[in-house]
Amino acid sequence: QLQLKPSHYPTALCDLWYDLLAQFATVTEAQAKSDLPIIMLMRNVFFPLSQEKMIVQRDPQARYYLTAEAMFNFLTGRYPVEDELAFKLAALQLKMEGKKVVNFPAGTLQNIANQVLPWDVIKRKKKQPLFIDKRIRQNMEGLNHTTPGTLDHMYISHLWTQTCYRCAFFFGQTEMVGKRSDVPVRVGITPHNIFIWNKVTNKTLGVVASEETETELIKGKEGAKVSGNKGTFDVFLIKFNGSSDRERSV
Numbered sequence: 480q481l482q483l484k485p486s487h488y489p490t491a492l493c494d495l496w497y498d499l500l501a502q503f504a505t506v507t508e509a510q511a512k513s514d515l516p517i518i519m520l521m522r523n524v525f526f527p528l529s530q531e532k533m534i535v536q537r538d539p540q541a542r543y544y545l546t547a548e549a550m551f552n553f554l555t556g557r558y559p560v561e562d563e564l565a566f567k568l569a570a571l572q573l574k575m576e577g578k579k580v581v582n583f584p585a586g587t588l589q590n591i592a593n594q595v596l597p598w599d600v601i602k603r604k605k606k607q608p609l610f611i612d613k614r615i616r617q618n619m620e621g622l623n624h625t626t627p628g629t630l631d632h633m634y635i636s637h638l639w640t641q642t643c644y645r646c647a648f649f650f651g652q653t654e655m656v657g658k659r660s661d662v663p664v665r666v667g668i669t670p671h672n673i674f675i676w677n678k679v680t681n682k683t684l685g686v687v688a689s690e691e692t693e694t695e696l697i698k699g700k701e702g703a704k705v706s707g708n709k710g711t712f713d714v715f716l717i718k719f720n721g722s723s724d725r726e727r728s729v
Contacts, residue, residue: 489518520544524647525670528639535635539628546631549638556597556681557665558643562604563614569595570618571634580619588612599681642686643667643674650678693718 492499493516500511535542552558553568560568572595589608592601595615604611622630638644646667653675655662664684667674673692675684695716 492516493518520548522548522645522647524645524668526645528645531645532639535632539631542628542631542635546635549635549644552646553638554595554597556599557646557648557667558638558641559597559599559676559681559683560638560641562600564637565596565600566611566614567618568634568637569615570622571630571637573615573619574622574625575630575634578619580616583616585616586612588615597681642672643669645669646674653684655684 496514496516497511500506500514504511506514531545535545549558550568550572553560553565569592586609589611592608592611596611601611625633646669648665648667651664651666652661653664662684663678665676665678667676668689671689673687673689675687676682677684695718697716
């Protein structure tokens with residue numbers, strides 16, 4: 480891994496990658512030809528949202544990347560939203576892709592629902608497929624006088640209103656009353672809150688203020704012991720007070 484500096488040009492590094500491998504790595508020619516660098520943009524959850532909004536206003540490229548990140552987190556269910564907002568975001572995505580309502584005969588939008596809506600919204604409306612078509616269509620019709628830059632900004636602005644926006648995510652498990660085994664969960668962390676969602680249903684199990692929690696990194700064999708695994712296993716443990724006034728861990 481290479482930590483890039485402001486003076487670096489990542490794409491130029493990609494162009495030189497084969498020569499860099501030949502100079503600094505001990506790999507065969509076949510391995511070098513099949514190796515490609517991966518450029519990763521990492522979210523800093525502590526970066527102030529107010530500054531992010533300022534950057535989005537003046538930098539179209541930053542707006543593009545931040546919108547792409549927000550869209551990915553929405554479509555994969557990492558940003559659970561109310562159904563009506565989900566239909567708005569689906570309509571905005573289709574407009575950003577250059578699609579028009581006339582491209583879709585009545586009753587056909589639900590056929591592409593898995594491309595523009597998260598799985599939990601589709602599951603909730605499984606018995607109402609025409610409702611999905613109707614709501615996306617209505618939202619698309621309200622976007623006739625927009626530009627690509629306006630659409631990007633509208634999309635990310637909707638997600639700025641969600642408290643789970645800019646979470647850092649990891650997966651875990653927690654005890655649940657009435658359950659014999661631990662429930663798999665997705666955990667989202669922001670500077671102010673810790674969110675816990677049931678990974679199977681995507682329902683919110685809890686939102687806890689960060690200052691009301693204790694965190695601990697348990698490594699190796701001790702981590703495996705805590706998580707019920709054999710061997711070595713690193714565990715990030717979050718402790719907080721549950722609704723039953725007893726300590727609960729994730």
